[in-house]
Amino acid sequence: xxxxxxxxxxxxxxxxxxxxxxxxxxxxxxxxxxxxxxxxxxxxxxxxxxxxxxxxxxxxxxxxxxxxxxxxxxxxxxxxxxxxxxxxxxxxxxxxxxxxxxxxxxxxxxxxxxxxxxxxxxxxxxxxxxxxxxxxxxxxxxxxxxxxxxxxxxxxxxxxxxxxxxxxxxxxxxxxxxxxxxxxxxxxxxxxxxxxxxxxxxxxxxxxxxxxxxxxxxxxxxxxxxxxxxxxxxxxxxxxxxxxxxxxxxxxxxxxxxxxxxxxxxxxxxxxxxxxxxxxxxxxxxxxxxxxxxxxxxxxxxxxxxxxxxxxxxxxxxxxxxxxxxxxxxxxxxxxxxxxxxx
Amino acid sequence: xxxxxxxxxxxxxxxxxxxxxxxxxxxxxxxxxxxxxxxxxxxxxxxxxxxxxxxxxxxxxxxxxxxxxxxxxxxxxxxxxxxxxxxxxxxxxxxxxxxxxxxxxxxxxxxxxxxxxxxxxxxxxxxxxxxxxxxxxxxxxxxxxxxxxxxxxxxxxxxxxxxxxxxxxxxxxxxxxxxxxxxxxxxxxxxxxxxxxxxxxxxxxxxxxxxxxxxxxxxxxxxxxxxxxxxxxxxxxxxxxxxxxxxxxxxxxxxxxxxxxxxxxxxxxxxxxxxxxxxxxxxxxxxxxxxxxxxxxxxxxxxxxxxxxxxxxxxxxxxxxxxxxxxxxxxxxxxxxxxxxxx
Numbered sequence: 045x046x047x048x049x050x051x052x053x054x055x056x057x058x059x060x061x062x063x064x065x066x067x068x069x070x071x072x073x074x075x076x077x078x079x080x081x082x083x084x085x086x087x088x089x090x091x092x093x094x095x096x097x098x099x100x101x102x103x104x105x106x107x108x109x110x111x112x113x114x115x116x117x118x119x120x121x122x123x124x125x126x127x128x129x130x131x132x133x134x135x136x137x138x139x140x141x142x143x144x145x146x147x148x149x150x151x152x153x154x155x156x157x158x159x160x161x162x163x164x165x166x167x168x169x170x171x172x173x174x175x176x177x178x179x180x181x182x183x184x185x186x187x188x189x190x191x192x193x194x195x196x197x198x199x200x201x202x203x204x205x206x207x208x209x210x211x212x213x214x215x216x217x218x219x220x221x222x223x224x225x226x227x228x229x230x231x232x233x234x235x236x237x238x239x240x241x242x243x244x245x246x247x248x249x250x251x252x253x254x255x256x257x258x259x260x261x262x263x264x265x266x267x268x269x270x271x272x273x274x275x276x277x278x279x280x281x282x283x284x285x286x287x288x289x290x291x292x293x294x295x296x297x298x299x300x301x302x303x304x305x306x307x308x309x310x311x312x313x314x315x316x317x318x319x320x321x322x323x324x325x326x327x328x329x330x331x332x333x334x335x336x337x338x339x340x341x342x343x344x345x346x347x348x349x350x351x352x353x354x355x356x357x358x359x360x361x362x363x364x365x366x367x368x369x370x371x372x373x374x375x376x377x378x379x380x381x382x383x384x385x386x387x
Numbered sequence: 388x389x390x391x392x393x394x395x396x397x398x399x400x401x402x403x404x405x406x407x408x409x410x411x412x413x414x415x416x417x418x419x420x421x422x423x424x425x426x427x428x429x430x431x432x433x434x435x436x437x438x439x440x441x442x443x444x445x446x447x448x449x450x451x452x453x454x455x456x457x458x459x460x461x462x463x464x465x466x467x468x469x470x471x472x473x474x475x476x477x478x479x480x481x482x483x484x485x486x487x488x489x490x491x492x493x494x495x496x497x498x499x500x501x502x503x504x505x506x507x508x509x510x511x512x513x514x515x516x517x518x519x520x521x522x523x524x525x526x527x528x529x530x531x532x533x534x535x536x537x538x539x540x541x542x543x544x545x546x547x548x549x550x551x552x553x554x555x556x557x558x559x560x561x562x563x564x565x566x567x568x569x570x571x572x573x574x575x576x577x578x579x580x581x582x583x584x585x586x587x588x589x590x591x592x593x594x595x596x597x598x599x600x601x602x603x604x605x606x607x608x609x610x611x612x613x614x615x616x617x618x619x620x621x622x623x624x625x626x627x628x629x630x631x632x633x634x635x636x637x638x639x640x641x642x643x644x645x646x647x648x649x650x651x652x653x654x655x656x657x658x659x660x661x662x663x664x665x666x667x668x669x670x671x672x673x674x675x676x677x678x679x680x681x682x683x684x685x686x687x688x689x690x691x692x693x694x695x696x697x698x699x700x701x702x703x704x705x706x707x708x709x710x711x712x713x714x715x716x717x718x719x720x721x722x723x724x725x726x727x728x729x730x
Binding site for chain 2: 123131138141149151232235356372
């Protein structure tokens with residue numbers, strides 16, 4: 045059998061299709077410039093549940109149901125679920141999986157988890173270990189603040205470069221037929237740490253990992269910026285995006301406006317949201333509900349999404365550690381010749 | 388391409404070899420009946436580091452170095468690392484990966500994580516997405532007690548069926564040549580929850596997941612207990628093992644002494660350790676350092692290891708949730724005809 049990887053990049057022989065996607069966001073994301081793109085929005089971050097954590101779980105369940113409905117599938121069609129979130133022990137992803145009679149693998153790549161799930165899910169399908177994979181991911185402002193920083197009631201003031209965790213959930217169904225886009229490659233990244241210790245500046249901590257993965261991806265496939273219509277990062281925010289741009293310019297890679305960030309696109313009010321959105325949900329909802337429709341409408345053809353994750357915990361911050369980061373990427377493009385679109 | 392799965396079970400066409408293994412344990416495990424089997428033991432749970440968390444990280448790094456040395460490999464031979472642990476945001480696995488210039492994917496299946504890594508790693512190699520995979524996992528009594536229950540200084544008394552988190556780390560190198568055993572199948576499990584809410588009885592919470600995965604495995608491959616020399620669970624402990632045995636007897640599956648539990652084997656003093664050991668490290672160190680040598684010495688030929696994970700967090704316990712659990716399994720057997728043994 046031919047080797048299907050080079051360097052850090054997997055090349056799928058029969059690229060798995062993105063059959064459908066479901067997105068759910070909270071009140072802040074609804075108010076933002078992309079608010080109308082999402083399938084379902086909640087005014088209440090608890091989504092009518094008793095706790096924020098149960099609200100986050102409800103968002104994931106809703107996004108799964110939306111993705112299944114759009115694809116005209118049920119959970120019995122799913123061979124394996126890949127899920128993750130930011131909460132300790134992945135309680136959102138685990139408790140959602142409890143409701144389904146489907147094998148489940150928990151993944152943790154912090155805010156890169158959605159891209160990690162898409163890459164691994166594509167490998168499982170292309171490798172013939174599954175016909176249909178469900179991947180989901182979530183983040184939530186209130187649950188993340190309480191866990192990583194301070195309870196909101198403290199009213200702590202943050203520096204302007206801090207990001208705002210996106211409240212939302214995204215689900216993707218990957219399979220062999222259906223949809224209009226497919227995943228052709230995945231590049232899994234190394235853990236990078238340049239010694240940055242400021243937990244309010246995760247964009248700065250993650251930018252070097254994003255640069256490393258993108259440069260490696262270009263090298264592995266002998267490609268460059270000209271081969272992509274859009275180079276998208278998950279949640280570097282405006283600050284991290286600028287740093288990534290500078291790091292790439294140093295290597296003579298000039299992306300200009302081709303470089304966009306899901307978190308920055310989602311939450312634009314700098315006074316309220318600082319550097320922009322962060323969290324697994326940023327890429328999970330923007331790629332499926334904003335970018336894939338652009339590919340389907342032929343505005344763009346081939347993109348790379350680089351999910352970025354800051355691998356810290358509140359304990360490592362207290363113990364004075366710097367912030368290791370990782371970035372995973374997948375390439376999504378329009379299926380040549382086209383397929384029926386139910387995504 | 389032929390479908391390589393049936394039901395929940397993956398069948399590897401070219402079963403990946405377990406090339407080598409490294410194990411490190413702490414003081415309690417060293418005193419136990421298996422103490423002499425492990426590669427490296429520490430009398431001090433901090434391993435000479437400033438904190439327990441840094442001690443846990445040291446154990447993982449040591450186990451990686453041991454596995455690499457035994458295989459006569461360096462990290463530059465590794466295509467991808469799969470790692471996980473029990474600490475919030477997988478800080479042990481993440482911070483260990485920071486030291487290596489190798490792509491890294493974080494996994495979370497609670498105490499089933501080592502088996503999840505072996506199954507996914509085998510799929511990546513069999514599917515030609517990697518030639519060589521490093522998987523590692525750890526748990527640590529002091530870091531886990533502080534995070535999941537109470538600081539040790541409180542001196543809280545626990546019921547006799549409670550388990551004792553194993554302090555240790557195990558690393559496995561999977562590849563295409565070398566070693567004397569290989570991984571022929573993986574069965575990924577569903578999340579089960581029968582409503583058990585007692586966080587001191589994780590064996591009871593996890594036993595139904597182990598039963599479900601084993602029964603499904605037998606069904607998918609049309610096999611039964613007679614096809615295995617040993618049916619091993621990760622960390623059900625003595626209490627959970629009894630419950631699993633009863634659940635299987637109800638289904639007319641009688642395992643008798645073929646059913647063994649890594650955690651129960653590791654820590655046998657019931658007065659001190661209650662129901663036995665728990666934690667990712669239980670299966671990570673016992674399979675590689677106790678069971679695989681038995682396969683190599685031809686005492687046994689084919690085993691199934693069922694890693695069991697309780698997917699709770701301290702927050703879900705406080706919010707009154709029951710404990711969802713998952714169990715993943717891999718089949719390990721002697722390579723027919725034999726290979727050179729450097730494991």
